[in-house]
Amino acid sequence: MIIVIKEDQLNKIDEIKDRFEDKHEVFVHNNRIAVQGITRDDLLFEEVNAAEQIIEDVPKSVQGSRLFHPEDTIIRTAHSVIGGDNFTMMAGPCSVEGADHIKLMAKVAKAGGATVLRGGAYKPRTSPYSFQGLGLDGLKFLRNAADEFGMDVITEVMDDEHVDLVGQYTDIFQIGARNMQNFSLLKAVGKTKIPVMLKRGMSATIDDILNASEYIAAGGNHNIMIAERGIRTFDNKYTRNTLDVGAVPVLQKLTHYTVIIDPSHAAGHTEFVTPEALAGVAAGACGLIVEIHNDPAHAFSDGPQALKPDQYLEMAQKALAVRKVVTTPVNVKSEVKL
Amino acid sequence: MIIVIKEDQLNKIDEIKDRFEDKHEVFVHNNRIAVQGITRDDLLFEEVNAAEQIIEDVPKSVQGSRLFHPEDTIIRTAHSVIGGDNFTMMAGPCSVEGADHIKLMAKVAKAGGATVLRGGAYKPRTSPYSFQGLGLDGLKFLRNAADEFGMDVITEVMDDEHVDLVGQYTDIFQIGARNMQNFSLLKAVGKTKIPVMLKRGMSATIDDILNASEYIAAGGNHNIMIAERGIRTFDNKYTRNTLDVGAVPVLQKLTHYTVIIDPSHAAGHTEFVTPEALAGVAAGACGLIVEIHNDPAHAFSDGPQALKPDQYLEMAQKALAVRKVVTTPVNVKSEVKL
């Protein structure tokens, strides 16, 4: 249950908290207090009186809910402001391939307006015999490249044991689709203050991803982004996954966390990445995370879905133009008399 | 197999046709001839010599294929030019509800730039006890309204027995998702010259819809549009279906038919229709078909997904702006020296 407290009764918040926090989960945000597992009947007369509104139908993922936290979450890193009306471009290669290569990619990414450099150092691969990433070296190369170009770093953390190590090099944790319900990992990043981009699992429902993000929030870390990267459906002959653009406005209605689109893993083929990126922006996403490579045929991983530099720069320009259309109000002076 | 004939050898086309058409399906388009079920070894030496190119890996839906027909199909109706660089808006209520109401809706649709008026007279409903449409009266009301506002009509035809009747009132046949593989119906509309908008079935693969459209082409009717209207996936709690925007560039690569987006049936809820419409346009669709209603709460069917007039007018304006971004080339003067 969420109780919205009247402006002149805010002292009631602490009283309610004290009364329930022993036996219930209690969360406070500005003039709102959420108490899990109680009903209106558990409130005292004076508490009901102090309420501007009592919301009884509340999802389990309450801290992520707009009902509890109506305004957008804005995440501030050294070089980016993410969420709300801002638009954030994140780009880079699938895998960090070497010190020089990642710098080259950083240069390209930045030229397209990216403020965040992506690159995998620890790679979750379907087969144990595939390239598993450069590990610690990869982290260092990535950090150096980002610093040289004045960018933030986003990179994947694959297990709770690596959270401390990866956290020393990255500005944003990425949690991959396959780990979306690795609850131990979610709890571990939830104990840090480092922003987290949580990718939607291949068959995760909207409720699933909101509950997964709540694991992070439950630990005290509220700097959360949710990335739609395509879901698994009955047809993957021509695209790797099905980009669920409808998830963008749905998530934005339900949660205050920032919604990002990953068109690269959705499309799976370079030629479809730009249309899917623009679609995601048109649907309202606040950012894109895309894979780029100067020589996709020889990329260490996921070459077939990488944008070449010129393709990326064109996409980035169009994405900004679409974003402008979406965020610019139109005046409809209806001449239709009904 | 498709044989592209050299410009100075076009007379070979008739020879090849004569030689194979008794035992094989043979199709000719400009300087291309497709012969089903043969291989290069079946060609004479002189026929091979006349070929500019021989394409052996050809889909069964050959007439719809870009390999056979590289240029876009352009459909011309009384009031619309559909396909290619054109953008077509189709709008109207889910069901035709009466003579006056459909005129009111036509007025609104036109104000938003629609040149095609939609409305159902025969309704495919999940339950036999739901409203099944006004039938012939509905067709007449729809025709009158469109004529009054100088618009084309699109309406659904549900079975082969109705093709003649509905064909007397409509400019474009709509075939619904549930009938996408009603092959008798596809054959029946294939025998007419009336343009057809074929909606993708709820679990139809890209290949399935291309094969279904080939049934229409096989009858001689090549005025075909394909509508993506959302597919069935594991999550339909917040949207009715999952709009597969990736299908837009995929279809445009594979086929010359026009690709239209139906955001209303995909979203299923008014608040998500505009983001999905814009996403479809951003992905490259040449047109939209949307449901509108002045009083959704009292609509005869599908009220929850109808745009109100003002919402529709705003969406239409933004859709045109997104379309402009998509179709305007950008100059990327890359300053990134690799």
Next chain:
Amino acid sequence: MIIVIKEDQLNKIDEIKDRFEDKHEVFVHNNRIAVQGITRDDLLFEEVNAAEQIIEDVPKSVQGSRLFHPEDTIIRTAHSVIGGDNFTMMAGPCSVEGADHIKLMAKVAKAGGATVLRGGAYKPRTSPYSFQGLGLDGLKFLRNAADEFGMDVITEVMDDEHVDLVGQYTDIFQIGARNMQNFSLLKAVGKTKIPVMLKRGMSATIDDILNASEYIAAGGNHNIMIAERGIRTFDNKYTRNTLDVGAVPVLQKLTHYTVIIDPSHAAGHTEFVTPEALAGVAAGACGLIVEIHNDPAHAFSDGPQALKPDQYLEMAQKALAVRKVVTTPVNVKSEVKL
């Protein structure tokens, strides 16, 4: 709403019917009367008093519901009793291929205990250029073969125009998965008294198929079987579809119609047909419909999923043994003292 009338008040049934049938759909089955679209408040005091039970939460597909018709539907044809505790085997080739071949197949089918001979005369094929069936000749060959071996015929009807014709030759109509929501066809077979086997659409929910069967019942034909034949999911690399065995007990709980399993279209590969057939029977299905062929490599259609005669005979024997296990009560004398 369904009203169960007390045994000594059965005359109330006609009164209630008379009172509501002008404005509501009304159905009567034994001592039960269903009235669509009313609530308890619409009943008179004496009507409420005559009720043994009033069921307000009723699905739209009311005639098919166990709530309205608790006992199993039993279908009696010349050579079969279908449903309830009976077990029915239906077998034959995918397509009728000729007069002699279908007789050979009938002989094999009968040897495995089949009382119903299947075979397609009108074939719904994904591509317009694939074999479309022998048509009327196929119907005649099929009828003759069945008659010679004392069997019933089941064959597919693809459109409403063919219902009369096909009805002259078959004992059971089959409606294919792609036509499950071809409502014109459902209405047409609903006007006959010929039993119908309705196959579940590739992405039809349980509610969808119940509503589709209600279209048949609404026309007055209650001799309905529902066939689970595999649904479309994200993985079809090794099987053609995913057999949803859970649908068997679910359907049996919700509806009184007979549930049949088609393992051939689910498996798509001969080697997996028998395990899926046995699974279907173990889950409680009252019958099987399987494709058989003496020479699968040269079958006109669907050869890769046909059982050869010996494979079929083995499967049939095991299916009966599994059926016996399922229908034989076990005595659990629990020695576990809790």
Next chain:
Amino acid sequence: MIIVIKEDQLNKIDEIKDRFEDKHEVFVHNNRIAVQGITRDDLLFEEVNAAEQIIEDVPKSVQGSRLFHPEDTIIRTAHSVIGGDNFTMMAGPCSVEGADHIKLMAKVAKAGGATVLRGGAYKPRTSPYSFQGLGLDGLKFLRNAADEFGMDVITEVMDDEHVDLVGQYTDIFQIGARNMQNFSLLKAVGKTKIPVMLKRGMSATIDDILNASEYIAAGGNHNIMIAERGIRTFDNKYTRNTLDVGAVPVLQKLTHYTVIIDPSHAAGHTEFVTPEALAGVAAGACGLIVEIHNDPAHAFSDGPQALKPDQYLEMAQKALAVRKVVTTPVNVKSEVKL
């Protein structure tokens, strides 16, 4: 590539291994040697001569493949022999709820023929605010109960940090569906010798699960079971997941690991658990893992899908009878002369 070495040339195995193991993954099983990433042209003349067979089309998950390891894997624990012609029952509550309760459940499980006691001590829950398990206490209670009744223990391990601890109490690790591609965890259990039951992810393809199991094998642990527990599809109104019984024969064809059915998580509702269990056995599964509870309404988790003791005992008896049908050869003396 897999090379099957002639019986009289087995010394070649070490030579080939020595020659390739520096730069390639090399695995040996009896007279078979698999070398990843080479082709026939990389072999010496004498090596080709020593080969009885050279298999070039080999999946990435080579160690799990029947091509590399044709015979069934048999896992021997203190109280169970799992795989091959054996049938193994595993039963117990979803969560360990207390020392006495788990003993009671062990008694029931054993009475139904179970040799393995299941119970969760660390629970992966969708919401962070749901019961997360008794932890170490749960492990101890579980171990004691199993020991008292002469049973093995299976329990879930959720992250790599817990592998050592859980390994001290369990005979079999369970890896849950949500962690199927938690590669760090797979690597960690792969370093132990404790048998692992890997549950198929909700949207994991057959290839995905084979690749995931290869992560365990790559670490040296070959005691692997794969559990089918239902996949996520478009319909979960009446069952929690869709049991993919076709996966049983498919997996058994492709891999030598034991295939187990979990009907409880597939069905999600007690009334459908037994039909799904029997279907899984009929499809050929070598074992079942089911949830039982004496008082489902008050279970700590997943009560709605638990079998009560009597339901479990009846199911177990029928499962054995179905297993007998499946494994007993039938003599088909075909009287059908073709």
